[in-house]
Amino acid sequence: MFPWSNEMSNSQQKNAGMPQLPRELIDRLTKPFLQFLRxxxxxxxxxxxxxxxxxxxxxxxxxxxxxxxxxTPMGIQSGSLEFTRxxxxxxxxxxxxxxxxxxxxxxxxxxxxxxxxxxxxxxxxxxxxxxxxxxxxxxxxxxxxxxxxxxxxxxxxxxxxxxxxxxxxxxxxxxxxxxxxxxxxxxxxxxxxxxxxxxxxxxSDIRWSAISLAAIGLVIIRAMAVLGVRSIALYFLVGGGVWLAVDMSGVHPTVTGVILGLMTPTGKWVSDERLHAIFDRVVAYPPGDHWSGNTEDRQALRMAEEAARETLSPVERLEIMLHxxxxxxxxxxxxxxxxxxxxxxxxxxxxxxxxxxxxxxxxxxxxxxxxxxxxxxxxxxxxxxxxxxxxxxxxxxxxxxxxxxxxxxxxxxxxxxxxxxxxxxxxxxxxxxxxxxxxxxxxxxxxxxxxxxxxx
The missing domain is CATH 1.20.1530.10 (Na+/H+ antiporter like domain)
Structure with a gap:
């Protein structure tokens, strides 16, 4: 018997009584693949x-x-404007x-x-x-x-x-x-x-006008973080603009990734205590057919979903997503x-x-x-x-x-x-x-x- 088999069986017994997500046929196909990725x-x-x-x-x-x-060249061209590589x-x-x-x-x-x-x-x-x-x-x-x-x-x-x-x-x-x-x-x-x-x-030769545009983009990203914007898609959109500006500047555009990565916050928005309080509010509602419409209990469920996501810092969330x-x-x-x-x-x-x-x-x-x-x-x-x-x-x-x-x-x-x-x-x-x-x-x-x- 493998030395870790006892630990696995103990873990399985410990989790046997815990509620689990519903299982589908596709789970049997994807589980081995996901284990390989880990x-x-x-x-x-x-x-x-x-x-x-x-x-x-x-x-x-x-x-x-x-x-x-x-x-093979790929890109866009419109009249005299060409952006291909x-x-x-x-x-x-x-x-x-x-x-x-x-x-x-x-x-x-x-x-x-x-x-x-x-x-x-x-x-x-x-x-x-x-x-x-x-x-x-x-x-x-x-x-x-x-x-x-x-x-x-x-x-x-x-x-x-x-x-x-x-x-x-x-x-x-x-x-x-x-x-x-x-x-x-x-x-x-x-x-x-x-x-x-x-x-x-x-x-190559530095174009300072493009560098200035990239700097403005970085200031916008920093301002978004200070204001509390949490949409990853919006950050990627502005980051894409910074990448284009750096690409035009003569500096290799991959440096954009380093700058944006170091700017990413490590603090989480929702504390563990607040998360537990929000979950307690969801659990307080008895099971039934009332989880529909814009009701108070449904709002609490949506809040719990967002809180669970935001207990991880942006650095951790992005690492999990990109790895x-x-x-x-x-x-x-x-x-x-x-x-x-x-x-x-x-x-x-x-x-x-x-x-x-x-x-x-x-x-x-x-x-x-x-x-x-x-x-x-x-x-x-x-x-x-x-x-x-x-x-x-x-x-x-x-x-x-x-x-x-x-x-x-x-x-x-x-x-x-x-x-x-x-x-x-x-x-x-x-x-x-x-x-x-x-x-x-x-x-x-x-x-x-x-x-x-x-x-x-």
């Missing part, structure tokens, strides 16, 4: 499958049609804005409500992320300075959150929760840093449209491929470990309980998985003649980093288990 490694698995599919198709007889599909650009610019919005939401939740409320623990993740960005970029520039690929230094600065968390999930409870929190925080800060690099290092779409639609679609590359083994010794590989596989772990050690040694940061230096070193190896964000920046940084070499370096580095990190974590887990058994 698995921590599921998003990483789907992302991996779409990546492999893109690599297979781009090296098959259908490669030309597959790669040409993403260059390729399908790949829509995915990279518009869809990825939601990804960065979600990343910013997670960062704000961690800073205000989560583990990073402790400033010294937050400094550890920030220092590790900073080292994991600077050292790889320096390694890359040392190998590419003065060469055609010099502008690609930003490619090696990012860590792929989905793949890193997916790798940790494979090890389950064999690794401490402190490592998961550290790596998640590192990856989130890393992604924020990467989008700032995109905005500053790979933006499935980002993890199972946007990220796989991004990988499917960007991971296609014709593999030429001669490019394995290309200078760009080598520089990307060195930046991720060597620069990332060195930067993460060195900056973490300096932060702790200086007294600015503290290691959480259970996070040993060896575990942190293993996390540094996993940080070399730079897949999604690396592809994102590579598309901006490299010209068409170098992009395939850069992608090949990203794939190789991500694979080696994942294997090295997992092997070290498994070895540490076995050694820890043997140590505990010897102590017994």
């Amino acid at each position: 698995i921590e490694a599921a998003a990483g698995l789907v992302l991996l499958l779409f990546t492999v599919a893109a690599l297979v198709l781009s090296n098959s007889p259908w490669s030309h049609a597959f790669l040409s599909l993403w260059e 390729s399908l790949r650009e829509w995915i990279n610019d518009a869809c990825m804005t939601l990804f960065f919005f979600l990343v910013a939401l997670e960062l704000k939740r961690e800073l205000v409500l989560g583990e990073l409320r402790n400033p010294r623990m937050a400094v550890l993740s920030i220092a590790a992320a900073l080292g994991g960005m600077l050292v790889p970029a320096i390694c890359y520039l040392m190998l590419q300075s003065g060469l055609p690929g010099q502008n690609g230094w930003g490619t090696v600065m990012a860590t792929d959150t989905a793949f890193v968390i997916g790798c940790l999930a494979l090890l389950g409870t064999r690794i401490p929760q402190s490592l998961r929190v550290f790596m998640l925080s590192l990856a989130i800060v890393d992604d924020i840093g990467a989008i700032l690099v995109v905005a500053i290092g790979y933006g 499935p779409w980002v993890g199972f639609v946007i990220m796989p679609l991004f990988a499917f449209s960007n991971a296609g590359v014709s593999i030429v083994f001669a490019e394995l010794v290309d200078s760009v491929t080598l520089a990307v590989f060195v930046g991720f596989v060597f620069g990332k772990p060195v930067g993460v470990f060195a900056f973490s050690w300096l932060a702790v040694r200086s007294g600015m940061a503290v290691r959480p309980p259970g996070l040993s230096w060896m575990l942190l070193a293993a996390g540094g190896l996993l940080a070399g998985i730079g897949f999604t964000m690396a592809l994102f920046i590579a598309n901006l940084a490299f010209n068409p003649s170098l992009i395939d070499s850069a992608k090949l370096g990203i794939f190789l580095a991500s694979f080696v980093s994942a294997v090295a990190g997992l092997v070290l974590l498994m070895w540490l887990s076995v050694r820890s288990k043997a140590s505990r058994a010897g102590g017994d």
